[in-house]
Amino acid sequence: IQRLRELATRLGRDPDVSGxxxxxxxxxxxxxxxxxxxxLPAVENDSDESIVPPGIGQRSERVLIRAxxxxxxxxxxxxxxxxxxxxxxxxxxxxxxxxVDELIAAGLIIEL
Structure with missing residues (x-):
């Protein structure tokens, strides 16, 4: 419950300790x-869309697919x-x- 309260404060939420x-x-x-x-570090730009900084989501973490x-x-x-x-x-x-594995098994993507 203490950890939930800490996270609620950090995320700006009311700590819901019911359940x-x-x-x-x-x-x-x-x-x-x-x-x-x-x-995660954010890169500011002029548009409303966020751009992923270099090094985030590279090969070790992200896989190129076709939907x-x-x-x-x-x-x-x-x-x-x-x-x-x-x-x-x-x-x-x-x-x-x-x-990736779950989406391939469901027939939703192919890995490129």
Whole structure:
């Protein structure tokens, strides 16, 4: 519960300590991931779209794929390095390594 309160403060949220131990544990894990994501360096630009700094999302972390269906997924445009929240069917993108096997098995992507 203490960790949940710390994360709530860090993320600017009200600490919701209701629920079972399993629910609290799950909430802590989710909020820790969000807190870690907030600490990735950001590059400022003139547009509303964010650009991934060099070194973030490179080969060891991201895999180049082609979407076989339109995907609502966090991805990186391989040409502009812009963050995407959707990849249209037929388009390439770089996605997190840990998503690749599941999406290939579901027939949603191919690895390039």
């Amino acid at each position: 079972s131990a399993a629910e609290l544990s799950q909430r802590v894990m989710e909020w820790e991931e969000e807190a870690e994501a907030e600490h 076989l269906r339109t995907l609502h997924i966090c991805a990186i445009d391989p040409d502009s390095n812009r963050e995407l929240d959707m990849v249209m069917a037929g388009n390439p993108a770089r996605i997190s390594q840990h998503d």
